[in-house]
Amino acid sequence: MITRKIFILFVLLFSTFVQAASWNDGAAAFQRGNYATALFHFESARDAGTTGPAVHYNIGVCQYRLKRYSDAASTFRLVAGQFPKMRGLAEYNLGLAEQRLGNPEAAIAHFVAAYRASPNDREIRVLASRQLRELEPEIRAASEWTGALGLRAGYDDNITLRDTDVIPASITAETPIAELFATVNRPIGGASGFSVEGNIYAVRNFDASEFNQNEISVGVMYGWRSGDWRLQVGAQYGAGSLGGESFDRKGGAIFQAIRYLNEMSSLTFNYDYDNVKDADSRFAGIDGSRQKFQVLYRRYLGDSRQIVVRIRQDLNDRIDPNVSPDRSGLSADYRYHPDVGWGFEFGASYRTSDFGDMTVSRTENLLTASAGLTRKIFGDWRFLFEYESSNNNSTDATFDYRRNVFTLGAVRVF
Numbered sequence: 001m002i003t004r005k006i007f008i009l010f011v012l013l014f015s016t017f018v019q020a021a022s023w024n025d026g027a028a029a030f031q032r033g034n035y036a037t038a039l040f041h042f043e044s045a046r047d048a049g050t051t052g053p054a055v056h057y058n059i060g061v062c063q064y065r066l067k068r069y070s071d072a073a074s075t076f077r078l079v080a081g082q083f084p085k086m087r088g089l090a091e092y093n094l095g096l097a098e099q100r101l102g103n104p105e106a107a108i109a110h111f112v113a114a115y116r117a118s119p120n121d122r123e124i125r126v127l128a129s130r131q132l133r134e135l136e137p138e139i140r141a142a143s144e145w146t147g148a149l150g151l152r153a154g155y156d157d158n159i160t161l162r163d164t165d166v167i168p169a170s171i172t173a174e175t176p177i178a179e180l181f182a183t184v185n186r187p188i189g190g191a192s193g194f195s196v197e198g199n200i201y202a203v204r205n206f207d208a209s210e211f212n213q214n215e216i217s218v219g220v221m222y223g224w225r226s227g228d229w230r231l232q233v234g235a236q237y238g239a240g241s242l243g244g245e246s247f248d249r250k251g252g253a254i255f256q257a258i259r260y261l262n263e264m265s266s267l268t269f270n271y272d273y274d275n276v277k278d279a280d281s282r283f284a285g286i287d288g289s290r291q292k293f294q295v296l297y298r299r300y301l302g303d304s305r306q307i308v309v310r311i312r313q314d315l316n317d318r319i320d321p322n323v324s325p326d327r328s329g330l331s332a333d334y335r336y337h338p339d340v341g342w343g344f345e346f347g348a349s350y351r352t353s354d355f356g357d358m359t360v361s362r363t364e365n366l367l368t369a370s371a372g373l374t375r376k377i378f379g380d381w382r383f384l385f386e387y388e389s390s391n392n393n394s395t396d397a398t399f400d401y402r403r404n405v406f407t408l409g410a411v412r413v414f
Contacts, residue, residue, distance in 0.1 A: 023050060026058065035065040053083035057090070064097060067227075073097040088118030092128055102225065104135050111135070130264065130300050145414075147184035152384070152409030153177065159211050161392070163400050175207035179407070195221050199238075210243040219254065230258040239279065246279035248286055268296040276318070285320025304338045321357035325364075328352050337382070343374040364394040381412045 026041030039062035046055045060075035073094055080090035095110035111128040118124035157174045158164060164173045185197040201215040217238030224231055238250040252274035259267045272292040278284045293313040300306050310331045318324035331349035348369045355362040372386035390403040 023055070030058065030062070035062045038062050039066065053079055053086045056083075057086065060090075060093060064093065064100075067100075069097045069100045073101070088114050088121055088124045091117055092124055092131075095128070095131060099131070099135065100227070108132060108135050126300075127264070134260075145184055145186050147182065148411060148413045150179070150181045150409060150411040152179040152386075152407040154386075154405060154407030154409075156205070156403070156405045158401055158403040159205050159208050161399075161401055161403065163398055166398060172208045175205040175211075177206070177405075177407070178204045179409070193222065193224075195223065197221065212241075212243055214241045216240075217250070221254070228260045230260075232256040238274075241279075242283075245282075247283055249277045249279050250274045264301075265297070265299045268294075268298070270294040270296070286318055286323055288316065288318035288324065290317075291315040304343070305334075305336045308333045308335070321355060324357055325353040325355045327354070337374055339376060341375070344372065345374065346371040360396075362394060362396045362399070364392055364399060366390060366392045377410070379412070380414060381410050384409050384411060 023041070023045045026038045026045060029035075029038035029041060039059060042055055042059045042062060046059065056075055056079050060072045060079065063069075063072035063075060076090045076094045076097060080087045080094065083090070091110045092114035095107045095114060098104075098110060099107040111131045115125050115128040115132075118128075154177055155174075156177050159175050159177075160167055160171060160173045162173075167173060180200070180202045182200045183197070185195055187193065187195045197219050199215070199217045201213070203213045205211045215238060217236055219234055219236030221232050221234030232255070234254045236250075236252060236254060240247045240250075252272060254273075255269075255271045257269045259269075261267060270292070271294075272290075274290045276286055276288055276290060278286050291314070293315075295311045297309045298306060299308075310329070312327075312329040312331075314325075314327040314329075316324040316326065329349060329351035331347060333345060333347035335343075335345040337343040337345070346369075349367075351366040351368075353364040353366070355364075368388060368390045370386065370388040372384055374385075375383045377383045384407070386405075386407050386409075388403075388405045390401075392399065392401050392403075394400050
């Protein structure tokens with residue numbers, strides 16, 4: 001006959017065996033990405049008496065992966081409340097769950113709590129800061145304007161984008177320059193709904209005024225969230241001038257989709273369509289359409305560092321084949337923009353242009369490299385010094401050129 005003590009010992013040993021087996025099976029299923037099976041085994045280990053934060057945390061992660069965001073929030077809330085050493089990580093995951101549940105205000109509160117609870121965990125602080133930057137536009141009051149303002153001045157040694165050895169002596173290729181750009185946005189009705197936006201761009205070439213440009217555009221967008229996607233559709237209208245004369249009028253449609261791959265990276269898909277009309281009969285050749293496709297990958301590396309990679313395709317269908325190339329491009333940028341002290345950025349791009357509709361077709365290959373220094377100077381203003389070097393090779397030697405541009409300026413985001 002089994003005594004009570006032996007029976008209790010047997011139960012404890014059996015329970016320990018069940019806990020270990022369930023934990024190991026759960027870990028193996030999790031590694032395979034089978035989160036439903038992993039959740040079953042982790043819950044079995046918990047019910048068999050496994051204690052400590054790890055089992056609860058893994059249950060919460062599985063629930064999150066299975067898109068059971070409400071259950072995951074409850075589990076991470078338990079971890080944050082019962083295990084102080086895990087509070088920072090649990091608060092961060094609580095923020096992710098609330099974000100997926102469509103509660104940006106609650107998500108921000110948890111990301112702030114994660115940051116404050118992790119004074120010695122740099123990774124959690126970086127992740128929380130990144131999420132706060134992403135969520136900030138979603139909680140701004142509907143009456144608040146946001147945007148950016150930039151001013152630059154410098155020198156361009158080839159404003160003509162031609163071989164300077166063959167251009168007429170009467171045309172000035174080198175000139176001091178000044179640029180102004182501004183963009184504003186105002187949401188109407190909160191994070192999901194309509195917004196209005198406007199953009200202004202102007203460049204002055206002091207020794208070559210015939211190349212001066214002005215651009216202005218306005219648009220209406222509608223945005224919403226769908227799971228891990230942020231989507232926008234809208235319409236815009238713009239007008240431009242060249243050399244002080246009206247140049248073009250543009251009206252078109254915009255579509256944007258942002259996919260959050262994880263807490264540190266995202267993919268953005270853009271499609272723009274413009275119907276272009278001349279604003280003066282002298283520029284009638286620009287009439288037609290333009291389509292732009294772009295895929296952008298952004299990766300945050302922590303400590304104010306990020307990598308941005310772009311792939312772009314432009315399709316033009318204009319009357320004048322000289323302004324109707326099909327273009328493909330690839331660019332990569334590395335940026336370090338700290339809140340204190342000096343930062344830097346550098347990048348490279350490659351673009352190929354096909355002027356296939358011309359009587360004698362032409363192709364061009366443009367290689368550009370850029371570098372810059374940045375520093376926060378006061379308030380939200382950031383100082384910029386930038387240098388850009390370009391080398392264009394064309395099957396028509398007239399369009400072979402080199403170009404160097406130096407600029408100093410400042411940008412403010414508000």
